[in-house]
Amino acid sequence: MKNSKITPRERVSLILNHKEADRVPMDIGGTRFTSLRYWALKKLSNHLKINSIYELYGEYSQVCSVDEKIKKKLHSDFRIVTLTGGDSLKNIGGNKFRDNWGIVWKKEYLDDKEYTYVIDKSPLEDVKSIDEILKYDLSDVENERMYKNLEEEASELRKSNYAVVGSYDLRSSIFGIFWFLRGFEKFFMDLIINEEFATVLMEKIMSIQEKIMVKFLEKTGKYLDVFCLCGDLGTQNSLLISPNIFRKMIKPLYVKIIKKAKNYTDAKIFYHSCGSVYPLIEDLIDCGVDILNPIQVSAKGMDTEKMKKEFGKRIVFWGGIDTQNVLSSGTVEDVYKEVKLRINHLAKGGGYVIAPVHNIQSDIPPQNIVAMYEAGYKYGKYPISC
Numbered sequence: 001m002k003n004s005k006i007t008p009r010e011r012v013s014l015i016l017n018h019k020e021a022d023r024v025p026m027d028i029g030g031t032r033f034t035s036l037r038y039w040a041l042k043k044l045s046n047h048l049k050i051n052s053i054y055e056l057y058g059e060y061s062q063v064c065s066v067d068e069k070i071k072k073k074l075h076s077d078f079r080i081v082t083l084t085g086g087d088s089l090k091n092i093g094g095n096k097f098r099d100n101w102g103i104v105w106k107k108e109y110l111d112d113k114e115y116t117y118v119i120d121k122s123p124l125e126d127v128k129s130i131d132e133i134l135k136y137d138l139s140d141v142e143n144e145r146m147y148k149n150l151e152e153e154a155s156e157l158r159k160s161n162y163a164v165v166g167s168y169d170l171r172s173s174i175f176g177i178f179w180f181l182r183g184f185e186k187f188f189m190d191l192i193i194n195e196e197f198a199t200v201l202m203e204k205i206m207s208i209q210e211k212i213m214v215k216f217l218e219k220t221g222k223y224l225d226v227f228c229l230c231g232d233l234g235t236q237n238s239l240l241i242s243p244n245i246f247r248k249m250i251k252p253l254y255v256k257i258i259k260k261a262k263n264y265t266d267a268k269i270f271y272h273s274c275g276s277v278y279p280l281i282e283d284l285i286d287c288g289v290d291i292l293n294p295i296q297v298s299a300k301g302m303d304t305e306k307m308k309k310e311f312g313k314r315i316v317f318w319g320g321i322d323t324q325n326v327l328s329s330g331t332v333e334d335v336y337k338e339v340k341l342r343i344n345h346l347a348k349g350g351g352y353v354i355a356p357v358h359n360i361q362s363d364i365p366p367q368n369i370v371a372m373y374e375a376g377y378k379y380g381k382y383p384i385s386c
Contacts, residue, residue, distance in 0.1 A: 029066025030078025234275020
């Protein structure tokens, strides 16, 4: 389809419905999983000579909103509406901070300027009984201030020509939040040796997630083209849990919350999971997921050509431009080759959005970021011929 007057929203609609448009859509800063950390954004802004506003979505993640001038410069087709103030941190001393979930984060410096946060203590790691789980107070998570001006923002974005994405913090997690609260080792042990305990834990947390999601969608759902959920299911080399455990214990929760989401919006459901998730793609489709992100091509089994052939008519692939090796240490020429390869594998017939594999870190040279979007704009025109 060639039409110089097509809008970004029209382009995205075609692609998300597995049809070809004028070009492949591109995303930078359109979700909270496809943006930049603070120092990466600072380097990119300086490289582009753009005076950006550095607004953090959340202190612990260090992920920023992307300046409108940068989005336009790099041809981004998406704009984001998100919760604000939901992942603030309270200093409790000793370089440690507590969030609204009760998770304690420790600030660790990577150099003399840049820092990150790692989990120091999970609030439910010492809990031993179901009764303790049921009594655990999560009321601070449901902060009404997060929804202030939300509908007005979504409505204004809808008046633009861009596709509107609903994307927010840990409250959109429907898997990772379990081990954030319980502790990594203990949660996965619970799944094996204490199923009843794990089930009660997950159902309690999901009930909170569902309430927050419904409030968000009540205000934004009718304006959205895409709605984001998340939860890492994979590692570099395998799944975090077996497919059988996922299907038995996790999948029913996914089916329920995605079905609930679709009662409040016609938006496509975007699901973010890093890692080697190929064995669960069929299950995610069955759960109602429309879009898979970030397509970590450096992880085991994440063969883009194979995945497109198997699932390309039923799920959209969003991401796939390798941050782990190519963007971080490759040349501009390498980046062009990478983008060309992923377009060739994933874009034919629609169903692909160009974006990096997860948020861009400060080790990625800004010239490589620019090259990614230049290459996407050059090679992503339909009909695909690269």
